[in-house]
Amino acid sequence: MNHLVKAYLKFLLHSKSEHGIHSPFVFDLVTKCFYDNSHYSEYTTLKNYRKTLLENKNTIEVTDFGAGSRVFKSNTRYISAIAKNAGISPKNAQLLFRVAHYFQSETILEIGTSLGLATSALALGSKKSKITSLEGCSNTLNIAKTQLEKFNLDSVQLIPTEFSNYLNTEGRQQHWKLIYFDGNHSKKATIAYFEVLLSTATNDSVWIFDDIHWSKDMEEAWKIIQNHPKVTVTIDTFQWGMVFFRKEQKKEHFIINPNRSIRSHLFKKIRL
Numbered sequence: 001m002n003h004l005v006k007a008y009l010k011f012l013l014h015s016k017s018e019h020g021i022h023s024p025f026v027f028d029l030v031t032k033c034f035y036d037n038s039h040y041s042e043y044t045t046l047k048n049y050r051k052t053l054l055e056n057k058n059t060i061e062v063t064d065f066g067a068g069s070r071v072f073k074s075n076t077r078y079i080s081a082i083a084k085n086a087g088i089s090p091k092n093a094q095l096l097f098r099v100a101h102y103f104q105s106e107t108i109l110e111i112g113t114s115l116g117l118a119t120s121a122l123a124l125g126s127k128k129s130k131i132t133s134l135e136g137c138s139n140t141l142n143i144a145k146t147q148l149e150k151f152n153l154d155s156v157q158l159i160p161t162e163f164s165n166y167l168n169t170e171g172r173q174q175h176w177k178l179i180y181f182d183g184n185h186s187k188k189a190t191i192a193y194f195e196v197l198l199s200t201a202t203n204d205s206v207w208i209f210d211d212i213h214w215s216k217d218m219e220e221a222w223k224i225i226q227n228h229p230k231v232t233v234t235i236d237t238f239q240w241g242m243v244f245f246r247k248e249q250k251k252e253h254f255i256i257n258p259n260r261s262i263r264s265h266l267f268k269k270i271r272l
Contacts (some may be wrong), residue, residue: 007213011238015257026254033102034258042124046093049120049151053083060139079143087117092239095258100125103206105177111163111193112183116144123153131156134163167196176200182210187221194225201245212241226253
């Protein structure tokens, strides 16, 4: 926890808003997507999707193939607790919706379905996309399947699989336009997924790595990804690391706070 606190304070001190961004591509992304204050009707669906999970007091046995949990001490977990503690936050779900809505990627890959909170944001944001979501735990995947059907989100293909099995076979044969990496928060696995999927990247690809500051291990993985010669533009939003392969742009790294009010509040306190 101390690592996260220190990393977040460092992020707040170095992050920027739209001011000082000289890349038109990144400037448009920040002003038209990150800071889009529109009240989308889909936000209500995201809220209700989460609400039904938070009200679900059933338990399931979770198979965890990733780096483990800082919250749960047992693999027998309440569905409501998973939604509350392990799922994407409401604000980040809205941001993910806006990112999907902004790019309108034809094909989307999600690595780590869990209960489908992020999946629903992707599906609602880009309704014409073909979405493939991978999950290693069959019990959580069944909950996600029920939820997505309940909310008529039928553009998602759910695949029960260990991630590396799929990515090393069918996964590397596709040209994914958007990939959301949220399945295994370890350096080794993150780099492995990054490398195996590199051949699928195009000039228009958008890759989003979740929890890049989750540990020193993940921060090391993020640095390796940033420095890769095929990567041109990266954006650190603290929660996510966004990666682009735009050949027409010079290599540049941005640290951008998607919530301007938090940063301004911090500096107001510092000045006082």
